[in-house]
Amino acid sequence: MTTPDLFGDSTEQRSSPPNQGGVAGSVPLAERIRPNTLAEVVGQTHLLGPGKPLTLLFDQQHVHSLILWGPPGVGKTTLARLLAGAAKAQFIALSAVLAGVKEIRAAIEQAGEYAKVGKSTILFIDEIHRFNKSQQDALLPFVESGLVTFIGATTENPSFEVNSALLSRSQVYVLNSLNADDFTRLLKRAQAELGTGIVVEGDAFDALCAYADGDARRFLNLVEITLLQIKAQGLSSLDLPALKQIAPSQIRRFDKGGDAFYDQISALHKSVRGSDPDAALYWFCRMLDGGADPRYMARRIVRMAWEDIGLADPRAFTIANEAAQTYERLGSPEGELALAQCVLYLAIAAKSNAGYNAYKQAMAHVKQSSSMPVPMHLRNAPTQLMKELGHGSGYRYAHDEEAGHAAGESYWPEGMQTPQFYQPTDRGLEGKIAEKLSWLAQRNAEARQKK
Secondary structure, eight states, rough: OOOOOOSSSSOOSSSSOOGGGGOOTOOHHHTTOOOOOOOOOOOOOOSSTTOHHHHHHHHTTTOOOOOEETTTTHHHHHHHHHHHHTTTEEEEEETTTTTOOOHHHHHHHHHHHHTTTTTOEEEEEEEEGSSHHHHTTTHHHHHHSSSSSSEEESSSSHHHHHHHHHHHSSSEOOHHHHHHHHHHHHHHHHHHTTTTTOEEEEHHHHHHHHHTTTTTHHHHHHHHHHHHHHHHOSSSSSSSHHHHHHOOTTHHHHHHHOOHHHHHHHHHHHHTTOOHHHHHHHHHHHHHHOOOOOHHHHHHHHHHIIIIIGGGGHHHHHHHHHHHHHHHHHHHTTTHHHHHHHHHHHHHOOOOOOOHHHHHHHHHHHHHOOOOOOGGGGGOOOOOHHHTTTTTTOOGGGGGSSGOOOOTTSSTTTTOOOOOOOOOOOOOOHHHHHHHHHHHHHHHHHHHHOO
């Protein structure tokens, strides 16, 4: 007898997908061809394959707590289930969208019952980033005790959305969006499952891939709809005109020049970076006309502002964010005008990737170096005990110093060589920033010579 998940399927590992409702064909195609073995998993070749991290976990038949981070429809839930099967563990699934502390406690009680008969439990929490701090904290004691092995799935950066205590006890694995080769494999499986030899022409396949945007579930849902309709019409192939007729809201005139979706977003980004407003606007309109999600475009536009304009023109961040908000308020097509004008502004703005490079260098430095303690004069001292221990002692309040600058003061860990990550350009506002930093460096040098 199997025990039902609190928010999912049976905890018993099934060899084939269930036929929900008992009606043939009622189960979505994506569920019917969900992988039952590691060899059937599509994509994630950086994690799966001989000697790769997740394959080693399967081979060892031992699973540690981990977080699967990646976009929708790339196999996070599937991998969690397969890991539970490899470890011969009971599988309890919760959705953070629906569950709370009460459901967590119920899952823990169930795991305790399994432990009494010598069975281990994997507790899978989908959309873990939707749990608040208290909900995530409720997991910690049971993860630490080993009562459950935690597997979380998230589409958001776990560094920002998962508590540091839980994050430190979990290995993070990054999953990637599926590519055209992956979709080719999925299409063959879909054709076999649907029992059809319908040929999908190249232009129609490209449009299906673009609509899916790396999401296997999205791809299979549209494939199921289109192939079944083509089959019902007695046709032997699916071309782009037929695809547009069957699914006009998803597929318009996508990529009629033959370029791939990501080639177009690359062309847009590089046109902005190259300060060509007309080319940038052209690629922006090409993508909208092709059915690209304006919200996706807005996210990329915000990224361009931070990556390629940076501190050379800080107004770019504000304009990009406000354009995205305008689209959310107005929707299509009115909101697309705000995004278009933002693209023009970013293209003509002064460019600098100094901040982007500084961040990458600082992150690499932090990962490679040890965790050096915060100097006593920089530590917070909210209590009397901390003050007595010397926290904050000797700190110079910059606002009380000449020019609002504590010349000669150090803000680095003691004994650490001080790298220079941020090197502003002479373009736009960064030219002024460079002058300011040079002046501050001179004041620091003069003050330290006097010591």
